Amino acid sequence: MGRKNRNRGGGGEMGGMGGMGGMGGGCGNVGILGNCGVNIQAPATPNLDPNPDIEYALATFMQGSATIDGNAVNIWGFNGGLVGAGAGGMGGMGGMGGMGGMGGMGGGMAGSFPSPAIRVREGQVVHTRLTAMMMMVPHTIHHHGIEPDAFNDGVGHYSFDVFGTYTYQWRASQAGTYFYHCHVNTVLHAEMGMYGALIVDPASGPGSASDGTSYDVEAIWAVDDIDQAWHCKPWNAGLCGGDAGFHNFNPDLFCITGLGQAELDADVGAATPAVAITANQGDRVLLRYIMAGYVPQRVTFHRDLGDVTIVAEDGRNLPSRRTISAGGSVFMTAAERYEFIFTTDNAGTEIPIDIEFYNYRSVSGSLRSIGSIRGYVNVN
Amino acid sequence: MDRRKFLKTGLASAAGVAGLVAGTTSLLTWSPRTHAATVNVNISAVAGDIPLHAGVDNVARSTYMLCFSSNSAPQFHGPTILCQEGDTVNVTLNNTLAIDTVFAVTGTGINESIGAGNNSTFSFTAPAPGTYIYHDNQNSGVNRVMGLNGALVVMPNSSNRSFNGGPTFTRQFKWALHCLDPAWGETLSADGHNAVNSINPDSFNPSFFTLNGFSYPETHNPDTDLEGNIGEAALIRLINTGGMIHSPHFHGNHVEITSVNRNNVTGERKEKDIVSMMPLDARDVIYPFKTPPDAWPAASGAQRYPMHCHSEMSQTTAGGSYPHGLHAGIIIGQSPATEPEL
Ligand SMILES: [Cu+2]
Ligand SMILES: [Cu+2]
Numbered sequence: 001m002g003r004k005n006r007n008r009g010g011g012g013e014m015g016g017m018g019g020m021g022g023m024g025g026g027c028g029n030v031g032i033l034g035n036c037g038v039n040i041q042a043p044a045t046p047n048l049d050p051n052p053d054i055e056y057a058l059a060t061f062m063q064g065s066a067t068i069d070g071n072a073v074n075i076w077g078f079n080g081g082l083v084g085a086g087a088g089g090m091g092g093m094g095g096m097g098g099m100g101g102m103g104g105m106g107g108g109m110a111g112s113f114p115s116p117a118i119r120v121r122e123g124q125v126v127h128t129r130l131t132a133m134m135m136m137v138p139h140t141i142h143h144h145g146i147e148p149d150a151f152n153d154g155v156g157h158y159s160f161d162v163f164g165t166y167t168y169q170w171r172a173s174q175a176g177t178y179f180y181h182c183h184v185n186t187v188l189h190a191e192m193g194m195y196g197a198l199i200v201d202p203a204s205g206p207g208s209a210s211d212g213t214s215y216d217v218e219a220i221w222a223v224d225d226i227d228q229a230w231h232c233k234p235w236n237a238g239l240c241g242g243d244a245g246f247h248n249f250n251p252d253l254f255c256i257t258g259l260g261q262a263e264l265d266a267d268v269g270a271a272t273p274a275v276a277i278t279a280n281q282g283d284r285v286l287l288r289y290i291m292a293g294y295v296p297q298r299v300t301f302h303r304d305l306g307d308v309t310i311v312a313e314d315g316r317n318l319p320s321r322r323t324i325s326a327g328g329s330v331f332m333t334a335a336e337r338y339e340f341i342f343t344t345d346n347a348g349t350e351i352p353i354d355i356e357f358y359n360y361r362s363v364s365g366s367l368r369s370i371g372s373i374r375g376y377v378n379v380n
Numbered sequence: 381m382d383r384r385k386f387l388k389t390g391l392a393s394a395a396g397v398a399g400l401v402a403g404t405t406s407l408l409t410w411s412p413r414t415h416a417a418t419v420n421v422n423i424s425a426v427a428g429d430i431p432l433h434a435g436v437d438n439v440a441r442s443t444y445m446l447c448f449s450s451n452s453a454p455q456f457h458g459p460t461i462l463c464q465e466g467d468t469v470n471v472t473l474n475n476t477l478a479i480d481t482v483f484a485v486t487g488t489g490i491n492e493s494i495g496a497g498n499n500s501t502f503s504f505t506a507p508a509p510g511t512y513i514y515h516d517n518q519n520s521g522v523n524r525v526m527g528l529n530g531a532l533v534v535m536p537n538s539s540n541r542s543f544n545g546g547p548t549f550t551r552q553f554k555w556a557l558h559c560l561d562p563a564w565g566e567t568l569s570a571d572g573h574n575a576v577n578s579i580n581p582d583s584f585n586p587s588f589f590t591l592n593g594f595s596y597p598e599t600h601n602p603d604t605d606l607e608g609n610i611g612e613a614a615l616i617r618l619i620n621t622g623g624m625i626h627s628p629h630f631h632g633n634h635v636e637i638t639s640v641n642r643n644n645v646t647g648e649r650k651e652k653d654i655v656s657m658m659p660l661d662a663r664d665v666i667y668p669f670k671t672p673p674d675a676w677p678a679a680s681g682a683q684r685y686p687m688h689c690h691s692e693m694s695q696t697t698a699g700g701s702y703p704h705g706l707h708a709g710i711i712i713g714q715s716p717a718t719e720p721e722l
Pocket of ligand 2: 142144181
């Protein structure tokens with residue numbers, strides 16, 4: 001693959017470990033086709049390009065389970081990954097799919113949380129083939145931040161919801177950090193875990209940030225908030241009206257790429273951590289940060305990580321890079337993405353990156369903290 | 381009740397004339413002038429029931445609100461005050477509420493208190509060009525969230541931009557983001573206006589989410605939806621008058637951040653698909669109406685997309701009815717159908 005940077009498995013793997021083979025139990029979720037406001041179709045892709053540069057195949061699952069801070073949480077998501085010649089070689093790519101997220105777990109009944117990463121290069125024509133059959137429930141894929149024609153944008157109210165198979169066709173015009181998620185009853189389906197990283201590398205491939213800055217170590221973090229009370233509802237809750245409680249979000253669990261604090265604390269000590277960033281002294285680290293939650297987050301970098309530079313936001317290079325001085329923080333709201341670069345000049349273990357979560361309700365404008373989580377950097 | 385009636389029967393604002401524009405109106409039209417003018421506006425603080433969105437299951441409901449209004453009936457939002465920098469704005473405020481009200485303008489020292497039942501006239505000089513919120517700032521924002529708010533849009537002298545040297549655009553829109561907790565309305569209705577003093581701002585738990593007072597699909601009207609042909613850039617003046625932190629997400633194109641609380645970007649503008657909106661924030665962005673950059677093959681014909689808040693609780697009505705919330709349409713490749721009438 002010609003990738004120059006070293007991949008130590010440290011944080012470059014998108015897709016947590018929580019979803020390994022578990023089965024969500026106890027929540028009846030019988031699909032009912034033809035619900036309010038849902039426009040179910042599985043059309044042929046208009047102007048289907050017979051020779052896409054890269055293709056991903058993703059199938060939905062709705063009986064997954066993740067362990068987050070010791071709690072079993074029901075998860076929905078997508079299984080699968082890269083199709084074709086490149087698929088076998090992905091183990092060395094880093095960031096391609098999660099731990100066990102590459103194949104259908106348990107016969108397609110469960111899968112990883114978050115869902116496997118989609119990783120393409122600038123300029124490529126991409127096919128994302130969605131198969132939504134599980135539990136007779138429609139879903140879509142919206143490539144968030146990617147701007148295709150409306151038919152391929154994955155928003156049911158403006159096109160259609162998929163039951164069956166549909167191939168989304170688009171071309172990656174700009175390198176950047178994106179994510180993808182289901183856009184059916186989004187308030188619920190995104191919360192249930194139906195999202196994954198979407199990375200558009202520069203045309204040269206992995207090894208550089210979106211603005212061309214090379215890196216030694218790459219990490220992809222998707223940081224999410226979870227209200228367990230929302231994780232046992234039918235896929236179409238509220239779609240026909242009534243009160244499904246979706247105005248009332250009170251997250252009680254927090255995670256980085258599917259791992260809660262207890263799992264992160266264990267992960268950082270592992271030989272090859274899944275989420276903790278592992279670097280050598282003097283390495284340049286690219287942290288692709290996906291704000292996957294609903295409530296605001298403040299990310300604070302420990303001063304030992306030195307100055308942190310933002311080179312891109314929301315899949316676009318900044319007109320001029322912004323540097324946060326050592327120990328500084330960044331406030332962000334739902335679905336933003338940041339590309340952070342820092343150089344690990346100071347050796348140390350478990351150097352923290354702290355994320356504070358705030359109540360989304362604020363009449364006065366002041367912020368009320370509702371929780372926090374700590375991710376780690378090990379610098380050898 | 382059909383909220384769209386406001387669009388037809390609301391304030392008639394001749395194009396380009398300073399004064400009041402209905403608070404439910406998005407599209408603002410303006411003709412710059414080289415001289416300052418005197419602008420007289422009449423606003424009443426009134427209380428009453430405002431219809432709430434009916435949701436998918438079409439449940440008729442309303443909530444009691446405190447409003448700034450251009451007449452004696454409750455209106456939400458308050459009328460947009462549209463003027464030019466340097467104009468003398470004379471406001472006659474008739475407070476029919478049983479409590480004092482305040483007319484304060486974000487980012488300025490303008491702060492006028494009008495006693496319960498009083499009628500008072502005050503003046504201010506229109507501040508620097510930009511987007512402002514006028515609001516009753518009492519009780520840590522409770523009065524504002526109960527409905528006492530509106531937009532103040534100040535155009536620059538001699539140019540049809542959001543500030544001199546700012547980007548050009550074909551159309552400009554005002555989009556006010558808001559959310560409501562009917563329990564607060566019930567408290568005021570039952571206990572009287574004075575209850576604003578005892579409501580705990582931290583008790584706010586909104587269940588209705590609006591853009592210019594509408595929830596999807598009522599936002600799908602030619603005034604509120606963002607429409608334009610390729611190359612017809614739109615300026616969108618986003619204001620957050622409500623009590624939650626919003627994260628509006630634009631499909632189809634990224635937006636260019638033009639001004640953040642009247643701090644104007646004069647160099648190259650940052651592109652975002654999310655615009656973070658704290659309560660009382662005013663952020664001006666350009667939606668460029670480019671051909672969708674990632675379409676393959678190139679998109680042809682009108683393309684319909686959403687703008688929605690990604691703090692997805694805001695995509696609901698009364699706890700369900702996704703996506704009936706703070707959500708509007710974007711149509712790339714089509715100009716507003718009724719534009720000549722606006
Ligand atoms: Cu879904
Ligand atoms: Cu999204």
